[in-house]
Amino acid sequence: QVRLVESGGGLVQAGESLRLSCAASFGTLSRYAIAWFRQAPGKERQFLAVISTSGSTTNYADSVKDRFTISRDNAQNTVYLQMNSLKPEDTAVYYCAAGLGIWTSLTSRNAFNYWGQGTQVTVSS
Numbered sequence: 290q291v292r293l294v295e296s297g298g299g300l301v302q303a304g305e306s307l308r309l310s311c312a313a314s315f316g317t318l319s320r321y322a323i324a325w326f327r328q329a330p331g332k333e334r335q336f337l338a339v340i341s342t343s344g345s346t347t348n349y350a351d352s353v354k355d356r357f358t359i360s361r362d363n364a365q366n367t368v369y370l371q372m373n374s375l376k377p378e379d380t381a382v383y384y385c386a387a388g389l390g391i392w393t394s395l396t397s398r399n400a401f402n403y404w405g406q407g408t409q410v411t412v413s414s
Contacts, residue, residue, distance in 0.1 A: 291316030
């Protein structure tokens, strides 16, 4: 079992950057593949990126792969999402999630057992 806590959200202007963090307040993050999702008002929760347990393999949604980078520091029990060139359409609540499923399943929210509470990112134009 693991308990996830996101941080780093906030209000930024278009074109700026943010780095989100996902830390484990309970449990060991290194046992899990970790993904980032986001959900805007009135929309479905959207997969953004996932990283393997070791950090050697990543996968991104096409919509963010040129702007977002997922990384992890298992010694710090933390996963990061670096977001560059932010756009107003990136405004959403961002969630991290931990899963143990097979790699090819880890773009679906159903593959993840544990979720954080979310952090709000707002990008103004």
